[in-house]
Amino acid sequence: MQALYAQLLVGLINGSFxxxxxxxLAVIFGMLNIxxxxxxxxxxxxxxxxxxxxxxxYLSIGYWPALIIAPIVVGIFGMILERTxxxxxxGLDHLYGLLLTFGMALIxxxxxxxxxxxxxxxxxxxxxxxGGMNLGFMFLPVYRGWVxxxxxxxxxxxxxLIEKTQLGAYLRAATENPTLVRAFGINVPRMITLTYGLxxxxxxxxxxxxxxxxxxRPLMGADLIIVVFAVVVIGGMGSIMGSIITGFALGVIEGLxxxxxxxxxxxxxxxLMVLVLLVKPTGLTGRAx
Amino acid sequence: MxxxxxxxxxxxxxxxxxxxxxxxxxALALAAVPxxxxxxxxxxxxxxxxxLACAFNLLIGYGGLLSFGHAMFLGTAGYCSAHALKVWAxxxxxxxxxGVAAAFVLSIVTGYISIRRQGIxxxxxxxxxxxxxxxxxxxxxxxxxxxxxxGIPQGHLFGIFDLSKPTVLxxxxxxxxxxxxxxxxxxxxxxxxxxxKSIRENEQRAISLGYRTDQYKLLAFILSGTLAGFAGxxxxxxxxxxxLTDVHWSMSGEVVLMTLVxxxxxxxxxxxxxFVIIAMQQYLASYGQWVTVIQGAIFVICVLxxxxxxVGEIAHYFRRSL
Numbered sequence: 001m002q003a004l005y006a007q008l009l010v011g012l013i014n015g016s017f018x019x020x021x022x023x024x025l026a027v028i029f030g031m032l033n034i035x036x037x038x039x040x041x042x043x044x045x046x047x048x049x050x051x052x053x054x055x056x057x058y059l060s061i062g063y064w065p066a067l068i069i070a071p072i073v074v075g076i077f078g079m080i081l082e083r084t085x086x087x088x089x090x091g092l093d094h095l096y097g098l099l100l101t102f103g104m105a106l107i108x109x110x111x112x113x114x115x116x117x118x119x120x121x122x123x124x125x126x127x128x129x130x131g132g133m134n135l136g137f138m139f140l141p142v143y144r145g146w147v148x149x150x151x152x153x154x155x156x157x158x159x160x161l162i163e164k165t166q167l168g169a170y171l172r173a174a175t176e177n178p179t180l181v182r183a184f185g186i187n188v189p190r191m192i193t194l195t196y197g198l199x200x201x202x203x204x205x206x207x208x209x210x211x212x213x214x215x216x217r218p219l220m221g222a223d224l225i226i227v228v229f230a231v232v233v234i235g236g237m238g239s240i241m242g243s244i245i246t247g248f249a250l251g252v253i254e255g256l257x258x259x260x261x262x263x264x265x266x267x268x269x270x271x272l273m274v275l276v277l278l279v280k281p282t283g284l285t286g287r288a289x
Numbered sequence: 290m291x292x293x294x295x296x297x298x299x300x301x302x303x304x305x306x307x308x309x310x311x312x313x314x315x316a317l318a319l320a321a322v323p324x325x326x327x328x329x330x331x332x333x334x335x336x337x338x339x340x341l342a343c344a345f346n347l348l349i350g351y352g353g354l355l356s357f358g359h360a361m362f363l364g365t366a367g368y369c370s371a372h373a374l375k376v377w378a379x380x381x382x383x384x385x386x387x388g389v390a391a392a393f394v395l396s397i398v399t400g401y402i403s404i405r406r407q408g409i410x411x412x413x414x415x416x417x418x419x420x421x422x423x424x425x426x427x428x429x430x431x432x433x434x435x436x437x438x439x440g441i442p443q444g445h446l447f448g449i450f451d452l453s454k455p456t457v458l459x460x461x462x463x464x465x466x467x468x469x470x471x472x473x474x475x476x477x478x479x480x481x482x483x484x485x486k487s488i489r490e491n492e493q494r495a496i497s498l499g500y501r502t503d504q505y506k507l508l509a510f511i512l513s514g515t516l517a518g519f520a521g522x523x524x525x526x527x528x529x530x531x532x533l534t535d536v537h538w539s540m541s542g543e544v545v546l547m548t549l550v551x552x553x554x555x556x557x558x559x560x561x562x563x564f565v566i567i568a569m570q571q572y573l574a575s576y577g578q579w580v581t582v583i584q585g586a587i588f589v590i591c592v593l594x595x596x597x598x599x600v601g602e603i604a605h606y607f608r609r610s611l
Binding site for chain 2 (some may be wrong): 096105227
């Protein structure tokens with residue numbers, strides 16, 4: 001039973017990364033109509049920024065400030081990308097957005113691979129979150145519990161921001177009809193840039209969270225992003241809440257598979273995707289594309 | 290949704306004549322390769338990728354469907370051909386047939402699943418399906434995991450042509466490529482190809498005209514996947530191995546890049562693109578991971594400034610369809 005609970009926990013943690021990443025993708029897709037293929041690379045950048053902050057002799061900034069600084073740094077980087085490149089694709093077929101962000105992902109990953117090789121760099125768990133708790137039925141490493149709770153809070157906060165606040169209302173209105181929202185005197189291009197920054201920041205935040213668990217390495221986002229794409233197809237990316245729930249649920253299902261039938265743990269998400277598509281092509285919470 | 294590619298010019302006798310002249314020129318130039326100092330293995334490899342890119346282009350350039358998982362057909366056909374040749378000791382022609390048949394079956398299944406969604410969702414589904422196959426091949430015993438299937442016997446095609454001789458192999462690959470190319474050319478210029486183009490331009494209107502667009506798209510997917518499989522089978526004879534690299538999703542990305550560089554929706558574009566990218570990899574190999582960065586940069590530049598690709602720009606300049 002111990003092993004089952006351990007796998008469930010691993011599943012929940014992976015689920016939090018899936019949820020944070022697919023949430024960011026959903027936010028970006030809503031405003032820019034682009035599937036951000038560079039999302040995995042920016043997630044990796046988040047982890048690397050945290051690593052630099054800690055290991056630079058002059059800075060040696062630890063985990064807690066990095067949790068705020070890294071998403072901001074990567075978010076600003078993302079906004080620069082949006083202003084210099086993505087902006088020029090407005091009105092074109094959204095396949096071009098996919099291709100452009102794919103190219104950006106190759107560049108970012110390639111540069112990091114040149115400087116750091118492909119092997120992983122260690123990142124220590126912060127002192128406050130070391131050790132574990134005995135829950136009676138299982139042993140819970142504190143850091144892992146923290147990741148699950150914190151990402152859940154961030155997901156819900158993002159949901160609240162978009163669905164319940166004035167700013168979110170503008171955002172949703174601009175997705176529906178940018179011209180009209182512009183006529184009301186709202187700077188839509190700036191909002192798009194900020195939205196891309198927000199989505200990218202969420203990816204970077206996931207990167208910082210994952211740094212102490214998974215090693216920091218240039219390709220850490222490359223394979224993860226394809227699983228997240230499958231999560232997005234299953235969830236349908238129709239609603240913000242939908243991508244959060246699908247993300248966590250699929251992580252848990254993956255964890256259960258690892259316990260009962262480990263051979264299929266790499267493929268279960270893709271198999272689920274096929275099954276969902278056969279029954280409901282729009283995805284679980286999706287609208288028609 | 291704006292059109293993905295330039296509106297193709299109407300098929301006129303002049304366009305057909307232009308294309309035929311270029312085709313004959315291309316065939317003659319490729320046939321002359323063994324008499325020049327060019328390394329034949331490089332050209333053979335490029336021809337396999339050119340056929341793959343042409344098959345991919347059939348789907349995106351004429352059907353508007355961006356498959357991000359075409360490596361799965363290349364890799365599956367490669368593995369099946371390699372297994373048939375090495376373990377079952379089949380002659381080359383049956384080995385190729387086994388690979389193409391596997392790609393055919395795979396394209397029916399994956400096509401049926403993926404055409405249920407459109408646009409970027411279609412791309413993401415094909416990508417996920419190819420990653421599913423990647424993990425299966427990683428674990429399946431017959432593919433030998435990370436090692437791949439190596440030392441594949443080349444044998445005698447139809448019992449006559451000795452494929453272990455580089456020149457013979459070169460002409461066999463060339464004939465295979467030209468046959469595949471002409472088949473794709475024929476498909477594009479058939480009534481089926483015209484319907485496909487109308488679906489790309491405006492699917493709703495095609496539906497309202499009474500076409501069952503899903504069936505057309507599925508057929509295009511099957512044709513494209515099967516031809517991509519044919520490229521994978523030919524590649525086995527050139528490389529004499531089948532490995533995980535051919536199924537990995539980065540290979541699918543390379544195919545997209547080749548087609549984009551050459552020109553989406555142009556007939557000769559994918560061939561030019563494949564030669565450009567393979568030559569680049571060959572000559573920049575010593576730069577290690579910078580090759581990835583350069584490829585990424587080409588992607589970005591093509592999408593931002595150079596959307597028609599090499600052949601597309603030339604054709605646009607001369608106002609011809611190529």
